[in-house]
Amino acid sequence: MAATVIWGSVIFATLIIAIFLLLIARRMLGERRITRESKAMLSATKDLLLRIQNLQPSAPHGQNRKAARMHAVLNLARLLRGSERVKLMELADEDGLFDSALRDLTSYKPRQRAQAVELLDQFESQKCVTALRTVMANDPVYELRLAAAFTLARFGRLPSPRETIAQMSLLTNENSRIHLALFRALAPLYPAQLRALLRDPAYHIIKASIVDALGWSDDFTCLPEIEHASSDVDPEVRCAALRAAGQLGQPEAGSWIIAMLADPNVNVRIQAIRCASRLSLSQAQAQIEALSNDPSAWVRCRADEALFALQPVKLRARI
Amino acid sequence: MTISESFLSITASIVLSLFWVCFVIVLLRNAVSVLQLGLAFWSFVTRAKPSSSNLFLWQRYADLSLPVSVIAPAFNEELSISQSVRALLALEYPQHEVIVVNDGSKDRTLQKLIDEYGLMPIKREQLAVLQQTKILGTYASPRYPNLLVVDKENGRKADAANAGIGFARMPLVCVIDADSIIERDGLMRAAEPFMADDGELIAVGGAIRIANGCEVVRGTLTKIGIPKSLIPRFQVVEYLRAFLIARVANAELDMLMLISGAFGLFRRSVVVEVGGYRHDTVGEDLELVVRMHRHMREQGRKYRMAFVPEVVCWTEAPATLQGMRNQRARWQQGALETLQRHKVMIGNPKYGRIGLIAMPQLVIEDVLGPPSELIGYLLLPIAWSLGLLSPQLALAFLCVTILFGTAISIATIALEELQLRRTPSAHDLVRIGVAAVLENFGYRQANLVFRLVGIKRYLKGETAWSAVPRLGFSAK
Numbered sequence: 102m103a104a105t106v107i108w109g110s111v112i113f114a115t116l117i118i119a120i121f122l123l124l125i126a127r128r129m130l131g132e133r134r135i136t137r138e139s140k141a142m143l144s145a146t147k148d149l150l151l152r153i154q155n156l157q158p159s160a161p162h163g164q165n166r167k168a169a170r171m172h173a174v175l176n177l178a179r180l181l182r183g184s185e186r187v188k189l190m191e192l193a194d195e196d197g198l199f200d201s202a203l204r205d206l207t208s209y210k211p212r213q214r215a216q217a218v219e220l221l222d223q224f225e226s227q228k229c230v231t232a233l234r235t236v237m238a239n240d241p242v243y244e245l246r247l248a249a250a251f252t253l254a255r256f257g258r259l260p261s262p263r264e265t266i267a268q269m270s271l272l273t274n275e276n277s278r279i280h281l282a283l284f285r286a287l288a289p290l291y292p293a294q295l296r297a298l299l300r301d302p303a304y305h306i307i308k309a310s311i312v313d314a315l316g317w318s319d320d321f322t323c324l325p326e327i328e329h330a331s332s333d334v335d336p337e338v339r340c341a342a343l344r345a346a347g348q349l350g351q352p353e354a355g356s357w358i359i360a361m362l363a364d365p366n367v368n369v370r371i372q373a374i375r376c377a378s379r380l381s382l383s384q385a386q387a388q389i390e391a392l393s394n395d396p397s398a399w400v401r402c403r404a405d406e407a408l409f410a411l412q413p414v415k416l417r418a419r420i
Numbered sequence: 421m422t423i424s425e426s427f428l429s430i431t432a433s434i435v436l437s438l439f440w441v442c443f444v445i446v447l448l449r450n451a452v453s454v455l456q457l458g459l460a461f462w463s464f465v466t467r468a469k470p471s472s473s474n475l476f477l478w479q480r481y482a483d484l485s486l487p488v489s490v491i492a493p494a495f496n497e498e499l500s501i502s503q504s505v506r507a508l509l510a511l512e513y514p515q516h517e518v519i520v521v522n523d524g525s526k527d528r529t530l531q532k533l534i535d536e537y538g539l540m541p542i543k544r545e546q547l548a549v550l551q552q553t554k555i556l557g558t559y560a561s562p563r564y565p566n567l568l569v570v571d572k573e574n575g576r577k578a579d580a581a582n583a584g585i586g587f588a589r590m591p592l593v594c595v596i597d598a599d600s601i602i603e604r605d606g607l608m609r610a611a612e613p614f615m616a617d618d619g620e621l622i623a624v625g626g627a628i629r630i631a632n633g634c635e636v637v638r639g640t641l642t643k644i645g646i647p648k649s650l651i652p653r654f655q656v657v658e659y660l661r662a663f664l665i666a667r668v669a670n671a672e673l674d675m676l677m678l679i680s681g682a683f684g685l686f687r688r689s690v691v692v693e694v695g696g697y698r699h700d701t702v703g704e705d706l707e708l709v710v711r712m713h714r715h716m717r718e719q720g721r722k723y724r725m726a727f728v729p730e731v732v733c734w735t736e737a738p739a740t741l742q743g744m745r746n747q748r749a750r751w752q753q754g755a756l757e758t759l760q761r762h763k764v765m766i767g768n769p770k771y772g773r774i775g776l777i778a779m780p781q782l783v784i785e786d787v788l789g790p791p792s793e794l795i796g797y798l799l800l801p802i803a804w805s806l807g808l809l810s811p812q813l814a815l816a817f818l819c820v821t822i823l824f825g826t827a828i829s830i831a832t833i834a835l836e837e838l839q840l841r842r843t844p845s846a847h848d849l850v851r852i853g854v855a856a857v858l859e860n861f862g863y864r865q866a867n868l869v870f871r872l873v874g875i876k877r878y879l880k881g882e883t884a885w886s887a888v889p890r891l892g893f894s895a896k
Binding site (some may be wrong): 132 | 815834838
């Protein structure tokens with residue numbers, strides 16, 4: 102037994118130390134490469150900037166290594182906006198910089214696919230958007246579909262609400278905050294379709310998420326639907342209506358928001374206080390002051406905070 | 421056989437048996453370490469790294485993030501409190517309030533805060549009274565509406581944290597040490613699991629690293645470095661082992677037993693429900709997590725505790741052996757107090773994997789392990805010189821302690837390099853690697869002695885809190 106233990110320990114330690122030495126060597130090489138690549142990246146950046154302005158670079162752009170060009174694109178993507186950024190993405194597409202990442206999206210290894218999605222997260226080209234939509238629709242790993250959906254949401258390129266809801270299995274009332282973010286990302290893209298979903302009984306289970314998202318549509322014509330939702334029997338939907346009204350920032354919603362300060366549900370009262378504070382509804386001050394004596398400690402807290410926000414100087418010492 | 425021969429024979433049998441027991445326990449600890457290493461590696465390989473799009477959405481829809489009350493108990497921190505609070509207020513998080521609890525400081529901690537932030541006395545309702553000492557006053561700043569300072573009589577860190585939790589108005593509470601340096605986006609990373617939560621998540625721990633040797637400017641870490649002196653450098657290796665291997669592996673199995681007092685994020689309602697931190701233990705952070713497990717399981721409620729392996733916080737490690745002794749003895753004493761208080765859970769199937777695996781693991785790690793290894797080191801030369809032990813067996817013992825210990829430490833550094841890569845350079849990697857070897861010759865054994873001191877304090881029922889002297893951070 103002793104011999105087994107000794108040899109086991111020696112083999113284990115040797116293996117680990119060998120791996121560690123390899124990692125040190127890799128890091129050293131990487132540090133040397135960084136110095137070399139910074140020059141290559143500088144040159145690639147100059148070339149790309151010339152090509153964006155439809156000028157010919159001094160040397161063929163293929164001379165720069167793909168990795169250097171990729172880094173250059175990543176850096177420039179953070180700096181450029183509008184047509185210059187679109188052009189940059191076209192050039193990256195043209196040079197086939199994402200080709201290996203696009204291939205990796207079909208790898209059988211989930212980790213490789215995840216890395217590919219993470220890389221494509223930086224590139225808003227048409228090719229990448231199409232590939233990410235395929236991942237969102239078909240990848241067997243839910244987390245990967247979600248990562249693709251986030252990226253598309255960031256690009257403002259999510260598919261229609263019905264498709265997104267189906268592909269991301271959002272037709273459940275147990276959606277997390279992260280799912281709520283997806284609904285909100287849909288709102289400015291498809292406000293009319295979201296409003297249509299509100300009328301579709303098949304989607305009533307996610308009514309609260311849809312109402313909440315309408316606040317992010319930047320479409321003030323949604324206000325009647327939001328007001329209608331404020332009288333829903335489900336307190337979650339009423340809270341969502343208040344959040345949406347607060348986000349749209351239209352003071353004409355003030356009358357029904359103030360009425361909701363007297364809602365029997367604690368969470369709704371809290372949301373109503375927040376909404377009134379957000380819209381600076383000074384006409385709600387009396388009702389909010391009354392809520393400073395609410396039986397719920399949380400309502401009292403939020404009321405105090407709202408009063409602080411509405412009249413910071415006068416009430417500062419009291420809160 | 422004469423009486424003296426019989427006596428010698430019996431003594432020899434006892435020494436040999438004791439040595440074998442120690443040997444088996446050390447082997448068992450190693451087996452646990454290897455399993456944890458494998459699990460941690462698996463967890464890193466399969467985890468979904470936080471994506472930038474995810475963070476982007478979170479920033480865009482800030483109100484979706486659960487608001488956090490950051491609670492910083494402070495005792496005699498006049499030299500650093502202003503900078504620490506400034507760094508806490510500057511944390512990248514959509515909605516957070518900072519509650520500083522002045523735990524009866526004898527110096528000018530409170531006055532410093534009043535002067536620096538223009539604090540004014542206010543009346544604020546305490547939603548839950550968890551502390552045992554008297555609240556002397558609450559202060560708010562007109563310039564920083566998300567800052568609250570609570571002044572109270574001196575208790576302990578647990579009492580101060582409880583007072584802060586009582587004043588917290590956010591659904592999540594993040595309890596830290598006043599001298600913890602939180603990464604600028606550390607709170608966001610730690611709170612991220614709550615974004616995808618279905619309501620079961622009650623606590624999140626995050627990886628903590630040693631700040632000695634790092635550059636700290638105005639309470640914010642600006643440059644990662646490696647400590648120059650060996651004692652803190654050994655602790656860099658220890659922290660890596662604890663946070664990248666043990667915690668990650670335990671979290672992978674839903675058996676996270678410790679969320680460090682230097683940084684822990686909790687669902688406020690659950691902490692209040694269990695009564696907050698206990699005041700009568702020196703290991704209040706471990707005790708709270710074990711009690712939360714017990715509470716949730718006794719009530720049959722579904723729950724989860726998660727661990728974020730990304731670095732969220734930096735803390736100063738003791739730089740002297742005396743400081744180390746106080747800290748390690750306290751940790752050991754705290755672990756034993758927790759095991760004693762919750763002994764009903766040990767091996768009890770009613771508590772599921774916590775009772776059947778995690779608690780026995782704590783027993784091996786904190787009750788049996790340290791004395792066994794130390795006794796093994798002491799018996800080794802005795803048994804060998806008496807001819808009771810074959811050289812091969814003696815060598816085997818040294819292999820499972822020193823060689824195996826070195827291998828596990830280096831494997832941890834390798835894992836860090838593969839997955840997180842926060843070591844500044846290849847040169848620093850070598851320096852930590854060398855420390856991982858050297859720590860097995862003296863430091864490791866000294867640590868075992870310190871833990872025995874903790875066992876002695878536990879057996880004597882000592883309740884005093886041994887302070888750990890801090891040197892402060894280097895700043896340029």
